Amino acid sequence: xxxxxxxxxxxxxxxxxxxxxxxxxxxxxxxxxxxxxxxxxxxxxxxxxxxxxxxxxxxxxxxxxxxxxxxxxxxxxxxxxxxxxxxxxxxxxxxxxxxxxxxxxxxxxxxxxxxxxxxxxxxxxxxxxxxxxxxxxxxxxxxxxxxxxxxxxxxxxxxxxxxxxxxxxxxxxxxxxxxxxxxxxxxxxxxxxxxxxxxxxxxxxxxxxxxxxxxxxxxxxxxxxxxxxxxxxxxxxxxxxxxxxxxxxxxxxxxxxxxxxxxxxxxxxxxxxxxxxxxxxxxxxxxxx
Amino acid sequence: xxxxxxxxxxxxxxxxxxxxxxxxxxxxxxxxxxxxxxxxxxxxxxxxxxxxxxxxxxxxxxxxxxxxxxxxxxxxxxxxxxxxxxxxxxxxxxxxxxxxxxxxxxxxxxxxxxxxxxxxxxxxxxxxxxxxxxxxxxxxxxxxxxxxxxxxxxxxxxxxxxxxxxxxxxxxxxxxxxxxxxxxxxxxxxxxxxxxxxxxxxxxxxxxxxxxxxxxxxxxxxxxxxxxxxxxxxxxxxxxxxxxxxx
Numbered sequence: 138x139x140x141x142x143x144x145x146x147x148x149x150x151x152x153x154x155x156x157x158x159x160x161x162x163x164x165x166x167x168x169x170x171x172x173x174x175x176x177x178x179x180x181x182x183x184x185x186x187x188x189x190x191x192x193x194x195x196x197x198x199x200x201x202x203x204x205x206x207x208x209x210x211x212x213x214x215x216x217x218x219x220x221x222x223x224x225x226x227x228x229x230x231x232x233x234x235x236x237x238x239x240x241x242x243x244x245x246x247x248x249x250x251x252x253x254x255x256x257x258x259x260x261x262x263x264x265x266x267x268x269x270x271x272x273x274x275x276x277x278x279x280x281x282x283x284x285x286x287x288x289x290x291x292x293x294x295x296x297x298x299x300x301x302x303x304x305x306x307x308x309x310x311x312x313x314x315x316x317x318x319x320x321x322x323x324x325x326x327x328x329x330x331x332x333x334x335x336x337x338x339x340x341x342x343x344x345x346x347x348x349x350x351x352x353x354x355x356x357x358x359x360x361x362x363x364x365x366x367x368x369x370x371x372x373x374x375x376x377x378x379x380x381x382x383x384x385x386x387x388x389x390x391x392x393x394x395x396x397x398x399x400x401x402x403x404x405x406x407x408x409x410x411x412x413x414x415x416x417x418x419x420x421x422x423x424x425x426x
Numbered sequence: 427x428x429x430x431x432x433x434x435x436x437x438x439x440x441x442x443x444x445x446x447x448x449x450x451x452x453x454x455x456x457x458x459x460x461x462x463x464x465x466x467x468x469x470x471x472x473x474x475x476x477x478x479x480x481x482x483x484x485x486x487x488x489x490x491x492x493x494x495x496x497x498x499x500x501x502x503x504x505x506x507x508x509x510x511x512x513x514x515x516x517x518x519x520x521x522x523x524x525x526x527x528x529x530x531x532x533x534x535x536x537x538x539x540x541x542x543x544x545x546x547x548x549x550x551x552x553x554x555x556x557x558x559x560x561x562x563x564x565x566x567x568x569x570x571x572x573x574x575x576x577x578x579x580x581x582x583x584x585x586x587x588x589x590x591x592x593x594x595x596x597x598x599x600x601x602x603x604x605x606x607x608x609x610x611x612x613x614x615x616x617x618x619x620x621x622x623x624x625x626x627x628x629x630x631x632x633x634x635x636x637x638x639x640x641x642x643x644x645x646x647x648x649x650x651x652x653x654x655x656x657x658x659x660x661x662x663x664x665x666x667x668x669x670x671x672x673x
Binding site for chain 2: 178182188190191198204253254255258260264265268353357358359375
């Protein structure tokens with residue numbers, strides 16, 4: 138059967154099931170997706186190296202070693218640690234104190250396997266970060282313009298008011314927790330939880346990470362002082378940048394998990410070629426009259 | 427058994443090894459360097475060249491202004507000058523100028539001055555806010571008479587890293603910016619040794635390593651080629667840090 142074959146609806150179905158193969162993702166979406174795979178991978182890992190140069194975060198306009206840091210990754214005689222507020226979490230082996238590829242103990246915040254470059258190089262990491270930032274920021278800009286233009290943003294990414302009702306959301310959360318994936322027609326739309334996640338990432342987190350990044354630039358602070366005003370200071374911008382980076386890591390982990398659970402071959406193919414095989418409600422025996 | 431997890435970890439590991447390989451490729455790094463120029467043109471265009479850095483209130487200052495880099499130059503010359511309260515120190519302004527100068531501290535302080543409470547941003551990530559008192563660089567350059575060929579100003583410093591002297595450079599856009607000063611005071615007293623006594627550059631829209639400390643000479647040049655390592659600054663030469671440090 139091909140996607141263009143006429144199909145008779147099964148007797149019990151209220152409407153015609155979608156064809157087995159559908160064009161799921163537009164070219165602009167697919168291009169942007171794979172651009173981001175590269176850009177976010179580089180920006181995250183070079184960002185962790187930049188963080189290693191001063192693994193402390195502050196709120197406000199200023200913050201240096203003698204000021205109070207709300208978050209710190211460091212090491213003491215007990216080993217590596219992450220301190221958030223007054224809570225100390227031992228992270229020996231993972232952060233603060235770890236063993237490099239040559240078996241030597243290192244006392245940097247993030248380990249070599251998580252950073253670009255893999256050994257300490259602030260200048261090098263900045264070159265990667267500040268170059269790929271252009272790819273990342275303009276990719277987002279072009280996607281946003283395209284998605285508003287072709288109404289992808291309004292139609293497929295923005296949750297409707299009915300979808301945001303608590304009862305509906307609760308129903309979806311339950312389905313989601315049981316890993317019940319939609320079949321047939323429903324599989325072609327994003328559910329409300331997906332819409333909320335994609336909407337928040339595209340229109341909140343990604344712009345926020347760009348703004349907070351620009352807010353750390355002394356020249357941009359002179360050009361556009363409203364950025365630091367909005368974020369509450371340059372050190373606040375640095376904290377926000379770091380927090381949003383980790384929210385994005387969380388999103389990526391859940392995203393990858395869902396791809397694995399929903400059928401990785403079909404999902405990845407649909408993001409490369411655009412074609413998506415629709416999960417059928419039940420295998421119909423006599424499809425064609 | 428190879429699970430999907432192994433494939434994912436393997437793939438990201440391979441990507442990381444690939445990144446290190448790219449990082450060591452001269453061609454790739456030259457490609458990354460293109461973006462330094464792009465950042466500079468974009469930021470200069472947005473600010474029309476002369477946007478002002480934010481100035482803060484007295485009560486917004488850092489309780490302690492962190493010192494970084496050299497805390498005390500270890501040359502005998504510096505020790506002698508410091509012991510004499512920098513009375514024998516002179517600021518030389520030379521190179522491509524009509525009238526080379528050798529200014530005493532009293533003369534620097536008599537030049538048109540400015541007090542500004544600004545934020546100092548280190549490339550490492552930390553910031554400190556302090557109140558700087560200094561001579562605006564523009565009028566000093568005017569007094570020396572920059573020649574038409576002059577494009578950059580090189581700040582020669584009295585501190586050394588091994589046998590390499592620290593130095594920095596800026597172009598004329600920053601040299602004639604109203605907040606670019608040669609600072610002799612920090613928080614209402616003379617600049618402490620760890621912060622660059624007797625004189626340090628404040629170039630407010632760039633990162634900390636551009637703010638050369640322990641200045642003894644300002645040289646006007648047409649090109650940065652042939653000045654020390656040729657990249658326009660100590661960290662630029664030894665660590666491949668960006669010459670334009672506005673971001």
